[in-house]
Amino acid sequence: MAKNFSLPRGATDILPQDIPLWIHIEKTARQILNLYGYQEIRTPLFEETELFARSMGQTSDVVQKQMLTLQPSKSPENEKAESAHYALRPEGTASVVRSYIENHLDKKESLSKLFYIGPMFRGERPQKGRLRQFHQIGVEAIGPGTASPYLDAEVIACSMYLLKSLGVSGAQLKINTLGTYANKEEFKNILRGKLSGKLSELCWDCQNRFERNVLRILDCKVPACKMAVQKLKLNYEWLDAESKTYFDTMKKILSGLNVIYKEDPYLVRGLDYYTHTVFEISDSSLGSQDAVGAGGRYNNLITELGGPQVDAIGFALGIERIILAQQGKIQVPQPSLDIFVIAMEEKFIKNAFALVQQIRHNGLSADASYEGSSMKSQMRQANKRNARYVMILGEDEIKANEVALKNMQNGDQEKVSLNLINETIQKLK
Numbered sequence: 001m002a003k004n005f006s007l008p009r010g011a012t013d014i015l016p017q018d019i020p021l022w023i024h025i026e027k028t029a030r031q032i033l034n035l036y037g038y039q040e041i042r043t044p045l046f047e048e049t050e051l052f053a054r055s056m057g058q059t060s061d062v063v064q065k066q067m068l069t070l071q072p073s074k075s076p077e078n079e080k081a082e083s084a085h086y087a088l089r090p091e092g093t094a095s096v097v098r099s100y101i102e103n104h105l106d107k108k109e110s111l112s113k114l115f116y117i118g119p120m121f122r123g124e125r126p127q128k129g130r131l132r133q134f135h136q137i138g139v140e141a142i143g144p145g146t147a148s149p150y151l152d153a154e155v156i157a158c159s160m161y162l163l164k165s166l167g168v169s170g171a172q173l174k175i176n177t178l179g180t181y182a183n184k185e186e187f188k189n190i191l192r193g194k195l196s197g198k199l200s201e202l203c204w205d206c207q208n209r210f211e212r213n214v215l216r217i218l219d220c221k222v223p224a225c226k227m228a229v230q231k232l233k234l235n236y237e238w239l240d241a242e243s244k245t246y247f248d249t250m251k252k253i254l255s256g257l258n259v260i261y262k263e264d265p266y267l268v269r270g271l272d273y274y275t276h277t278v279f280e281i282s283d284s285s286l287g288s289q290d291a292v293g294a295g296g297r298y299n300n301l302i303t304e305l306g307g308p309q310v311d312a313i314g315f316a317l318g319i320e321r322i323i324l325a326q327q328g329k330i331q332v333p334q335p336s337l338d339i340f341v342i343a344m345e346e347k348f349i350k351n352a353f354a355l356v357q358q359i360r361h362n363g364l365s366a367d368a369s370y371e372g373s374s375m376k377s378q379m380r381q382a383n384k385r386n387a388r389y390v391m392i393l394g395e396d397e398i399k400a401n402e403v404a405l406k407n408m409q410n411g412d413q414e415k416v417s418l419n420l421i422n423e424t425i426q427k428l429k
């Protein structure tokens with residue numbers, strides 16, 4: 001018996017009835033991001049595995065546990081290929097930065113405002129809102145000397161405006177600062193100091209994180225770790241004065257934009273590249289996977305990947321989580337067909353066939369059924385396709401070189417000469 005194949009775990013089929021919603025989301029995002037001055041960039045779906053390890057951090061959960069690496073099949077062609085190992089992209093930032101460096105975008109414009117919309121891949125344990133193939137709308141604003149509290153506030157406000165425009169109006173924004181790279185290292189040392197006597201209270205994962213990724217202990221979901229973390233008195237003693245002023249100014253600008261936020265000193269983000277401003281947007285309707293988007297500044301990443309000293313900030317929103325969180329608020333009509341052509345007898349199918357081509361080439365959508373089914377069944381098909389009009393070709397019409405044109409909204413019917421069909425089609429537009 002033939003094997004039945006099923007969907008890979010953690011992936012989804014986006015079926016035709018869902019496509020209008022996806023197109024609406026992508027179109028709205030493109031429009032809004034253009035208003036904010038962003039231009040689209042498309043990078044490959046796979047990159048060298050090391051690019052992700054070097055950017056997101058060797059010890060980050062994504063790199064440690066979730067990379068989907070590619071194993072090329074053995075062939076002389078592949079043996080000749082370079083020995084690089086590739087992985088499906090788990091996020092967009094690393095690829096955009098790689099492309100920014102490789103294409104010398106710093107020489108072309110002072111601030112590159114780039115956005116992307118597309119699939120990302122993480123080998124996570126699938127659950128509601130957590131997939132192995134998911135989609136992000138992401139932005140990256142990259143340019144030498146462009147770090148400014150205004151830009152940070154604008155990027156955060158843009159992410160909130162996008163979400164609101166996509167029907168997610170009740171999302172909560174949390175912000176924090178990690179300060180400079182040196183501040184962050186100091187923060188890690190202070191945390192290790194505060195936690196060293198409490199290691200036995202922490203979960204096994206956090207005990208491992210203590211040495212290699214101590215910041216992650218701050219957002220562990222295990223109740224015992226949460227309790228231990230809540231007892232820590234975090235008061236930004238590791239932050240230098242300049243970074244503190246930067247963050248304070250950014251918060252004032254954000255308030256001036258009427259963006260409501262909560263300051264959360266425990267917000268550290270799971271990816272290594274962040275410095276200074278970080279933020280996360282959550283929606284309580286999403287359950288345990290409640291982050292609908294997140295981002296932050298990453299002023300050191302470009303140099304770490306071999307590029308010049310360039311400042312950068314960005315964010316990414318998860319499209320599947322937006323769809324869950326908007327809870328049916330976005331109502332997108334199913335597309336309708338302009339004209340369904342009906343051949344009343346099998347011998348007129350060839351006329352219907354020619355007519356649908358002619359309609360399409362005149363700019364209206366058209367379809368016909370080539371099965372020779374009854375008039376009733378073809379009308380049913382026209383209704384199912386949401387057709388605005390039907391054109392009927394029967395014995396009388398063919399003899400008179402005409403077509404019967406029926407308006408499906410009001411039921412009006414008239415005869416139209418086939419000699420004037422192009423003009424008629426223009427009128428129906």
Ligand code: HAM
Pocket residue numbers: 090091092093122124129130131132134135136138139140291292293294295296297313314315316317318319320321
């Ligand atoms: P992230 O927090 O890893 O950040 O992901 C951003 C968003 O992608 C999440 O808030 C969530 O909505 C969605 N997401 C992540 N993983 C999954 C998953 N397994 N299933 C469904 N949705 C998911 C980044 O990716 C950074 N690159 C953001 C950024 C851009 N920072 C600076 N620039």
